[in-house]
Amino acid sequence: MSYQFKIVRRVDFAETDMAGLVHFSNFFRYMESVETAFFRSIGFSLVTRGVDAAVGWPRVHAECDYKKPLRFEDEVEIHLLVSRKKSKALSYAFVFRKLNASPPAIVARGALTAVCVTHRNGKMKAVRIPKMISDKIQVAPAAVLKRLQREK
Amino acid sequence: MSYQFKIVRRVDFAETDMAGLVHFSNFFRYMESVETAFFRSIGFSLVTRGVDAAVGWPRVHAECDYKKPLRFEDEVEIHLLVSRKKSKALSYAFVFRKLNASPPAIVARGALTAVCVTHRNGKMKAVRIPKMISDKIQVAPAAVLKRLQREK
Amino acid sequence: MSYQFKIVRRVDFAETDMAGLVHFSNFFRYMESVETAFFRSIGFSLVTRGVDAAVGWPRVHAECDYKKPLRFEDEVEIHLLVSRKKSKALSYAFVFRKLNASPPAIVARGALTAVCVTHRNGKMKAVRIPKMISDKIQVAPAAVLKRLQREK
Amino acid sequence: MSYQFKIVRRVDFAETDMAGLVHFSNFFRYMESVETAFFRSIGFSLVTRGVDAAVGWPRVHAECDYKKPLRFEDEVEIHLLVSRKKSKALSYAFVFRKLNASPPAIVARGALTAVCVTHRNGKMKAVRIPKMISDKIQVAPAAVLKRLQREK
Numbered sequence: 044m045s046y047q048f049k050i051v052r053r054v055d056f057a058e059t060d061m062a063g064l065v066h067f068s069n070f071f072r073y074m075e076s077v078e079t080a081f082f083r084s085i086g087f088s089l090v091t092r093g094v095d096a097a098v099g100w101p102r103v104h105a106e107c108d109y110k111k112p113l114r115f116e117d118e119v120e121i122h123l124l125v126s127r128k129k130s131k132a133l134s135y136a137f138v139f140r141k142l143n144a145s146p147p148a149i150v151a152r153g154a155l156t157a158v159c160v161t162h163r164n165g166k167m168k169a170v171r172i173p174k175m176i177s178d179k180i181q182v183a184p185a186a187v188l189k190r191l192q193r194e195k
Numbered sequence: 196m197s198y199q200f201k202i203v204r205r206v207d208f209a210e211t212d213m214a215g216l217v218h219f220s221n222f223f224r225y226m227e228s229v230e231t232a233f234f235r236s237i238g239f240s241l242v243t244r245g246v247d248a249a250v251g252w253p254r255v256h257a258e259c260d261y262k263k264p265l266r267f268e269d270e271v272e273i274h275l276l277v278s279r280k281k282s283k284a285l286s287y288a289f290v291f292r293k294l295n296a297s298p299p300a301i302v303a304r305g306a307l308t309a310v311c312v313t314h315r316n317g318k319m320k321a322v323r324i325p326k327m328i329s330d331k332i333q334v335a336p337a338a339v340l341k342r343l344q345r346e347k
Numbered sequence: 348m349s350y351q352f353k354i355v356r357r358v359d360f361a362e363t364d365m366a367g368l369v370h371f372s373n374f375f376r377y378m379e380s381v382e383t384a385f386f387r388s389i390g391f392s393l394v395t396r397g398v399d400a401a402v403g404w405p406r407v408h409a410e411c412d413y414k415k416p417l418r419f420e421d422e423v424e425i426h427l428l429v430s431r432k433k434s435k436a437l438s439y440a441f442v443f444r445k446l447n448a449s450p451p452a453i454v455a456r457g458a459l460t461a462v463c464v465t466h467r468n469g470k471m472k473a474v475r476i477p478k479m480i481s482d483k484i485q486v487a488p489a490a491v492l493k494r495l496q497r498e499k
Numbered sequence: 500m501s502y503q504f505k506i507v508r509r510v511d512f513a514e515t516d517m518a519g520l521v522h523f524s525n526f527f528r529y530m531e532s533v534e535t536a537f538f539r540s541i542g543f544s545l546v547t548r549g550v551d552a553a554v555g556w557p558r559v560h561a562e563c564d565y566k567k568p569l570r571f572e573d574e575v576e577i578h579l580l581v582s583r584k585k586s587k588a589l590s591y592a593f594v595f596r597k598l599n600a601s602p603p604a605i606v607a608r609g610a611l612t613a614v615c616v617t618h619r620n621g622k623m624k625a626v627r628i629p630k631m632i633s634d635k636i637q638v639a640p641a642a643v644l645k646r647l648q649r650e651k
Contacts, residue, residue, distance in 0.1 A: 056365070056535055057528045061419055064253060067254040068221070068223040072511065075512055083572070090213065102261055104261070105220075109256070167264065207376065208380075208383055208517065208522075209380075209516060209524060211516050213516065213571055214517075228361075241360055267517055372527040376524050413558055466518075471568060
């Protein structure tokens with residue numbers, strides 16, 4: 044059972060905008076990047092063939108609070124925690140820490156909720172999370188989630 | 196005084212992902228796109244030279260709720276409403292309507308909060324919204340915002 | 348029979364990079380954008396259901412020469428010309444003109460070659476361009492292509 | 500003196516398109532990503548403060564030939580070689596190898612030419628490559644470049 048994962052990325056030039064910052068939309072791509080790595084860490088893919096059919100994880104909610112600027116070549120750690128687990132959906136909390144700062148500083152916090160779906164005849168349908176996946180994922184302990192919220 | 200703006204875009208191929216949907220991060224780019232057009236409609240640019248210095252609008256909060264899929268070549272209307280106006284920040288509410296559906300359907304709702312800043316010596320500093328800009332922007336009437344929230 | 352198409356776009360903030368220019372990779376997205384519009388203008392989609400199966404157009408070659416900077420809010424006309432037509436492939440030439448300059452200036456030239464494919468069992472296979480599509484597309488006259496190359 | 504560099508990336512979900520492939524424009528972002536890492540490997544940044552002023556590297560030419568599909572979660576090695584060095588410009592050749600194939604397969608080849616510029620009063624001007632940078636970069640031996648072209 045797993046409830047968290049971390050990756051480190053270095054900001055690409057193409058991810059910046061003319062203000063010299065990482066474009067705010069890219070934080071959502073970073074979130075998905077660690078989500079993908081989290082799934083891989085428990086032996087699955089975000090596009091998983093389950094028992095019957097492939098399941099996917101379209102998002103129903105996404106949000107991000109930006110605290111400090113993140114710039115070209117900054118090293119950013121993206122920390123995912125499972126914040127909620129329902130029969131057909133998973134929610135994650137994210138913390139973005141700039142590592143090339145002393146001490147490392149939180150630059151943003153985010154959240155995603157993804158629903159488990161199958162595709163049939165071009166239509167998506169929400170389904171229960173396959174047991175083989177669900178069995179490997181647990182919600183982060185409340186104390187861990189709380190500590191994360193207080194971290195600066 | 197202005198409190199809303201609408202643009203229509205057609206979904207580009209590059210904006211889709213392997214699930215056949217508009218990648219969820221692109222809804223944030225769409226929001227910015229109408230915000231830019233809104234500013235242009237009142238005679239300014241998102242990167243505006245004010246009286247003293249250029250002001251920019253980095254985001255401090257962004258969120259989106261996804262209701263229905265949006266796909267390649269769909270026509271989407273993005274509707275911006277000013278939801279809050281503070282001395283140094285503006286908040287917007289967004290509604291995404293798929294026009295090539297009968298009747299047009301809301302596919303997503305979003306929100307952004309942007310802070311007015313100047314750049315000095317490579318540092319950003321929050322500043323009061325220049326009067327010449329502030330004078331042209333007002334918060335949408337409560338009734339209009341409420342109607343938008345109830346719309347399906 | 349059609350051999351050209353033009354669209355006009357205004358540069359989005361998210362398309363710029365920290366150098367203040369449109370990121371060079373976005374010119375390829377602009378090319379695809381007018382290619383999509385060109386297909387739509389002759390009654391098809393880049394993802395077209397043909398007689399037997401859906402055909403797609405993966406790229407086998409892409410290139411771009413950058414002449415002048417393109418920046419936020421610039422108005423850019425992207426002009427597509429069909430430069431070559433083979434049984435399974437189409438080649439296009441592109442000219443990018445910045446309209447908010449006097450006179451309008453060529454900022455870039457590009458080229459794409461796309462192969463017509465079907466997807467079967469997760470594999471792509473090059474196929475002849477469906478007649479219903481091929482019949483509507485012709486190569487631009489040599490004189491037109493030459494004039495474009497000399498234009499400044 | 501250095502003439503090559505390699506990085507390995509795993510394909511992100513957001514980099515795919517509805518055809519299930521890495522969108523062709525993203526290969527150009529991958530090229531820039533290894534170029535950035537190459538510069539870092541010799542002690543500089545793509546946005547380098549030189550003796551007098553910051554130099555940047557806008558592209559004047561970019562191209563890519565696509566051989567095989569690259570998909571979500573594929574591991575791709577991007578191999579940069581310096582193919583040409585002029586007083587104000589550098590050219591690179593790129594090979595993209597899919598590592599999770601046996602044997603690893605070339606999926607694409609690319610090329611970039613970047614010009615060294617300074618920014619003054621909002622204008623870019625081509626300048627000689629600063630000696631401190633130029634001294635650390637050499638063109639790849641002809642035999643190495645040739646071997647790369649023959650590789651399958």
